[in-house]
Amino acid sequence: MDAPVRVRILGVGMGPAHVTSEVADALRSVDYVLAADKTDPETDARTDEDPLLELRRAVVGAFPGPDGPAEVVAITDPPRDRSAGLTASQYESAVADWHAARAARYADVLRRRGGTAAFLVWGDPSLYDSTIRIIEHVRALGVDLGYDVLPGVSAPALLAARHRIVLHEVGRSVHVTTGRRLQEAVAAGLDNIVAMLNPPPHRLDFTGLHEWTIWWGANLGAPGEQLLSGRLGDVEPLLPAARAAAADTDGWVMDLFLLRRT
Structure with missing residues (x-):
C-alpha cells in the first residue's frame, strides 16, 4: 500500500x-x-x-x-x-x-x-x-x-513596488493576462493591463499601443533585475537588451509589464 x-x-x-x-x-x-x-x-x-x-x-x-x-x-x-x-x-x-x-x-x-x-x-x-x-x-x-x-509575494506586487506605482488608477480595475493575449485584451476595451508569461519582445504584438505607458521589469528581486518605464514607443527598442542583460546575469529570465492607455 x-x-x-x-x-x-x-x-x-x-x-x-x-x-x-x-x-x-x-x-x-x-x-x-x-x-x-x-x-x-x-x-x-x-x-x-x-x-x-x-x-x-x-x-x-x-x-x-x-x-x-x-x-x-x-x-x-x-x-x-x-x-x-x-x-x-x-x-x-x-x-x-x-x-x-x-x-x-x-x-x-x-x-x-x-x-x-x-x-x-x-x-x-x-x-x-x-x-x-x-x-x-x-x-x-x-x-x-x-x-x-x-501564499508568496507575487510578480505584479514586486513590479508595482519597484516602480513605486499602484497597479490601477482610483476606482479602476486592472486586467491580468499573458503576453500572447495582449491584443485580445485591448480589443475587449481593456486599457490597464498586466501581462505575464511573456515571450521574447520580438514575439509581442504592440500594434497600436506605442502611445501607451509601460512599466516593465525582468527578474525582479534577483541580481539581474532590470526596470524600464515610459512611453511604449520609446521603451520597446530597449527591451531586448534589458531582457538579455537579466538572462546573462541570472541564467534565466522572467519578465512582466503593466501597460496603460495614456
Missing part, C-alpha cells in the same frame, strides 16, 4: 528574501522538496544545473530544520511544445500534455517516498502557476495525499 503523503505548496516570491515567516516554518518542517530540473543535456551547453533549481536550493538552505535543510529531489522536467506558431487550442493542448507528464513523474516519487513534501512556487501559487492543478492531477492518479497552500 502506498504511504499517505502531505504536500505543501509554498509561494516563495523570487528567493529567500521574499519568504514569509509562515512559509519559512513550513520549509523547516518538510521531509523533502520536489523541484523540476529543466536542464536539457542534449541542447544545453552549460555544465552546471538548471539555475532556477540552484535558486530553489538556496531557498531551502536558508531555512533549515532541526536536522538541516530539507532534501531537494530534482525531477527532470518533461518536454513541452513551445513552438511560436501554436494556435490557442494547440497551446492549451501542449500545456495539458506537459502537466499530465509532470503529474505522472511527481506521482511516482510521492508514492515511493510518502512523508511530507513541498513544492516551491515562484511568486504566488494563485497567479499563473499550475502547481495546484498538477497536484490535483496527482490525486486523480490515485496517490493518497492531502495538501495546503501558503
Whole structure:
C-alpha cells in the first residue's frame, strides 16, 4: 500500500528574501522538496544545473530544520511544445500534455517516498502557476495525499513596488493576462493591463499601443533585475537588451509589464 503523503505548496516570491515567516516554518518542517530540473543535456551547453533549481536550493538552505535543510529531489522536467506558431487550442493542448507528464513523474516519487513534501512556487501559487492543478492531477492518479497552500509575494506586487506605482488608477480595475493575449485584451476595451508569461519582445504584438505607458521589469528581486518605464514607443527598442542583460546575469529570465492607455 502506498504511504499517505502531505504536500505543501509554498509561494516563495523570487528567493529567500521574499519568504514569509509562515512559509519559512513550513520549509523547516518538510521531509523533502520536489523541484523540476529543466536542464536539457542534449541542447544545453552549460555544465552546471538548471539555475532556477540552484535558486530553489538556496531557498531551502536558508531555512533549515532541526536536522538541516530539507532534501531537494530534482525531477527532470518533461518536454513541452513551445513552438511560436501554436494556435490557442494547440497551446492549451501542449500545456495539458506537459502537466499530465509532470503529474505522472511527481506521482511516482510521492508514492515511493510518502512523508511530507513541498513544492516551491515562484511568486504566488494563485497567479499563473499550475502547481495546484498538477497536484490535483496527482490525486486523480490515485496517490493518497492531502495538501495546503501558503501564499508568496507575487510578480505584479514586486513590479508595482519597484516602480513605486499602484497597479490601477482610483476606482479602476486592472486586467491580468499573458503576453500572447495582449491584443485580445485591448480589443475587449481593456486599457490597464498586466501581462505575464511573456515571450521574447520580438514575439509581442504592440500594434497600436506605442502611445501607451509601460512599466516593465525582468527578474525582479534577483541580481539581474532590470526596470524600464515610459512611453511604449520609446521603451520597446530597449527591451531586448534589458531582457538579455537579466538572462546573462541570472541564467534565466522572467519578465512582466503593466501597460496603460495614456
